[in-house]
Amino acid sequence: MDKKSMSPMNRKALKETLLFTLPAVVMVLIAIYIPFVMSGYYSLTEWNGISRNPVFIGLNNFKTIFSSGSPEFVNALVFTFKYSALFIVFSNVLALALAVALTKEFKLANFLRGMFFLPYIMSMTIVGFIWKFIFTQGFEKLYELTGWGIWNLSWLGDGGLAFWSLVIVGTWQSLGFYIVLYIAGLQAIPKEVMEAASIDGATGSQRFFRVTLPLLGPSITTCMFMSLTNSLKVFDIILALTKGGPGGATYSATLDIYREAFQNNNYGLGSAKAIVFFVIVLVLTQVVLKIFESREVQQ
Amino acid sequence: MKKLLCLLLAVATVLAMSVLPAMAEGAEINMFISSPEYADAVNELIAAYKEVAPDVTINYETTQNDYPTLLKTRINAGMTPDIFSTTSGKEIADYAEYSYNFAGSPAAEAMDPAVSAMMVYGDGEIHGFALKGNYFGMLYNKAIFEEVGIEFPRTLDAFEAACEKLSEAGYQPVTTGFAEWWVFKHVMQHFLDAASDDPAALVAAFQKGEAHFKDYPVLYDNFFRFIDLCVKYGDNKPLETDLAGEDAAFGAGKAAMMTGQGAWVEADVLAIDDALQIGFAGYPVTDDPAKSQIIGGSDQALRINKDSANLDAVMDFVNWWYTSDYGKAWFCDVAGVIPPITDAKVADMQIIQQGSELSATDGAAALSICYSSDSFNQAMGEAIQAYIGGTIDKDACCAQIEAKWVELDGAAQ
Numbered sequence: 001m002d003k004k005s006m007s008p009m010n011r012k013a014l015k016e017t018l019l020f021t022l023p024a025v026v027m028v029l030i031a032i033y034i035p036f037v038m039s040g041y042y043s044l045t046e047w048n049g050i051s052r053n054p055v056f057i058g059l060n061n062f063k064t065i066f067s068s069g070s071p072e073f074v075n076a077l078v079f080t081f082k083y084s085a086l087f088i089v090f091s092n093v094l095a096l097a098l099a100v101a102l103t104k105e106f107k108l109a110n111f112l113r114g115m116f117f118l119p120y121i122m123s124m125t126i127v128g129f130i131w132k133f134i135f136t137q138g139f140e141k142l143y144e145l146t147g148w149g150i151w152n153l154s155w156l157g158d159g160g161l162a163f164w165s166l167v168i169v170g171t172w173q174s175l176g177f178y179i180v181l182y183i184a185g186l187q188a189i190p191k192e193v194m195e196a197a198s199i200d201g202a203t204g205s206q207r208f209f210r211v212t213l214p215l216l217g218p219s220i221t222t223c224m225f226m227s228l229t230n231s232l233k234v235f236d237i238i239l240a241l242t243k244g245g246p247g248g249a250t251y252s253a254t255l256d257i258y259r260e261a262f263q264n265n266n267y268g269l270g271s272a273k274a275i276v277f278f279v280i281v282l283v284l285t286q287v288v289l290k291i292f293e294s295r296e297v298q299q
Numbered sequence: 300m301k302k303l304l305c306l307l308l309a310v311a312t313v314l315a316m317s318v319l320p321a322m323a324e325g326a327e328i329n330m331f332i333s334s335p336e337y338a339d340a341v342n343e344l345i346a347a348y349k350e351v352a353p354d355v356t357i358n359y360e361t362t363q364n365d366y367p368t369l370l371k372t373r374i375n376a377g378m379t380p381d382i383f384s385t386t387s388g389k390e391i392a393d394y395a396e397y398s399y400n401f402a403g404s405p406a407a408e409a410m411d412p413a414v415s416a417m418m419v420y421g422d423g424e425i426h427g428f429a430l431k432g433n434y435f436g437m438l439y440n441k442a443i444f445e446e447v448g449i450e451f452p453r454t455l456d457a458f459e460a461a462c463e464k465l466s467e468a469g470y471q472p473v474t475t476g477f478a479e480w481w482v483f484k485h486v487m488q489h490f491l492d493a494a495s496d497d498p499a500a501l502v503a504a505f506q507k508g509e510a511h512f513k514d515y516p517v518l519y520d521n522f523f524r525f526i527d528l529c530v531k532y533g534d535n536k537p538l539e540t541d542l543a544g545e546d547a548a549f550g551a552g553k554a555a556m557m558t559g560q561g562a563w564v565e566a567d568v569l570a571i572d573d574a575l576q577i578g579f580a581g582y583p584v585t586d587d588p589a590k591s592q593i594i595g596g597s598d599q600a601l602r603i604n605k606d607s608a609n610l611d612a613v614m615d616f617v618n619w620w621y622t623s624d625y626g627k628a629w630f631c632d633v634a635g636v637i638p639p640i641t642d643a644k645v646a647d648m649q650i651i652q653q654g655s656e657l658s659a660t661d662g663a664a665a666l667s668i669c670y671s672s673d674s675f676n677q678a679m680g681e682a683i684q685a686y687i688g689g690t691i692d693k694d695a696c697c698a699q700i701e702a703k704w705v706e707l708d709g710a711a712q
Contacts, residue, residue: 049375050374052702058455136536136544154539156478156538156539157536157537157538201458245538245684246539246681246684247681247682247684247685247688247690248681249690262367262368263673263674265393265672
């Protein structure tokens with residue numbers, strides 16, 4: 001736009017836009033982009049995170065990752081993908097079902113919406129500690145009371161079961177968030193379309209699968225995208241519940257990066273893993289986003 | 300708009316000015332250390348020093364959660380604290396370029412040799428001091444052992460027999476805390492000490508990839524036999540029982556023995572039952588009772604920033620802490636810890652009393668956890684957890700530990 005042709009009003013609006021976004025831009029720069037560029041540099045160095053002088057070693061860290069040197073990272077990636085797949089399915093299916101139920105008019109609907117949303121506003125660390133208590137002491141007491149074998153399983157002490165515990169707690173915690181998104185989507189569906197479908201003789205399930213679900217496209221895309229990124233980034237709940245144990249069975253990619261950088265004192269290698277993981281997440285999310293967007297129907 | 304902006308800027312400037320600390324007249328010492336359990340005691344120490352040196356201000360900060368990460372952040376931000384903590388032993392070298400060598404100072408002279416041995420860097424340089432000494436060993440419930448009519452087992456065969464008897468008497472023989480990775484390093488060091496007369500050299504050989512578990516029956520056979528017995532006679536869900544679970548089982552008199560711990564749990568188990576009679580002894584590691592020894596020393600080091608702006612003031616404080624009458628009494632009377640100095644009285648606590656007697660009569664073994672880094676110790680803990688969980692067998696577990704020793708603590712580090 002030519003400056004001279006800009007009216008004083010427009011110029012003022014532009015100035016204000018710049019002024020109001022500036023603090024946010026500065027914060028995001030400091031907290032995200034600058035560290036990102038710095039870890040890009042550190043990924044090319046051998047550095048323990050302590051000494052004054054990182055040693056530049058070119059692409060050697062990446063070679064270490066892609067050669068056999070890092071089975072832990074591969075295991076962590078597999079774990080993360082498994083977790084993400086289950087998390088996405090459970091949280092979306094359950095959230096959609098509950099959202100449909102909660103948009104029906106009944107007495108406790110609002111109260112229940114609040115109840116389901118409550119875990120989401122709790123800190124993940126607190127949620128982790130609460131569930132740790134439930135899995136250990138709580139289940140022990142339940143076993144004493146009922147004698148059912150399911151309570152006597154070592155939910156956090158067995159690698160396979162610990163994985164399921166994490167999926168269950170992770171889904172439980174964030175369910176409320178997706179329910180809210182789906183409720184918003186459901187309420188945006190025009191009543192006339194539903195009425196027309198009823199008049200045309202569509203049954204309840206036909207109305208849901210042929211009308212509601214296609215019209216929920218944008219909500220589904222958003223929820224899929226959010227649940228995908230959130231589950232790939234899973235970190236705090238594992239730290240609070242299992243710390244990657246037992247026997248290293250529940251390391252996610254992010255936790256493995258943290259371990260490499262801060263516990264094993266391989267800051268350079270950890271940064272390189274973070275970059276690799278960043279590329280994987282970037283590609284995955286873009287592909288998923290494209291697929292779901294192309295399937296949306298226009299209202 | 301412009302006026303508003305000017306006003307905002309003015310307000311921001313005033314705020315910034317008022318937040319900036321007023322420049323103190325005397326020296327300021329920034330102390331950022333772990334061990335928050337001694338926060339009250341350290342605050343008392345600082346208050347007492349304020350009377351000795353009124354113009355020195357000590358800014359004390361502590362955190363348990365993630366201390367090493369926070370420390371690294373500060374060091375890299377150019378805000379190295381004047382006094383900071385690391386583990387002793389191997390980490391002394393990692394942080395050596397930041398820490399001050401105070402060998403020959405009154406504080407270094409006053410330090411217990413068992414403690415200062417873990418603070419040495421290079422050729423006799425002393426790069427750390429300790430807030431406390433420590434004792435590592437097995438805890439047992441004296442009342443239960445008396446009731447069942449057995450002595451504390453000092454050999455592995457006796458340990459198995461004792462577990463059997465205790466189990467028959469209706470007690471859980473042992474509680475293990477195997478959910479915590481660091482429990483394993485505390486157990487393993489007793490076996491390392493028994494496996495070689497020079498555990499430091501043995502660990503160094505492992506780190507070079509020259510030593511193997513198979514060549515050391517104390518490690519390959521005895522250690523794993525001990526772990527197996529602990530699992531068999533231990534907690535119902537071993538990999539789910541953490542320190543709190545151990546405290547609960549031992550404190551409530553349910554479990555007769557407690558592994559992987561030491562002097563630091565006494566207050567916690569006494570909080571559950573203050574009449575508990577705690578016995579303290581070395582681990583049964585071989586068939587030779589003499590090898591069953593406790594371990595003493597300090598696994599934590601306090602370091603002095605060698606580029607501190609107030610190095611003299613910091614050294615004055617540390618020397619006062621280790622040599623003044625108040626400082627010497629502080630360890631026992633205020634903090635209730637094992638004094639890391641030679642010239643001090645021993646606190647009136649069961650484990651500390653027995654530990655000090657045992658190290659006088661039977662001697663104490665080396666604190667060999669400190670020959671390895673905690674990165675390795677954590678990896679070792681995870682490998683043994685995987686063995687207990689049944690995902691890998693004994694040979695795979697040994698191979699994994701050997702590989703981690705080379706990878707994490709080998710020449711590359």
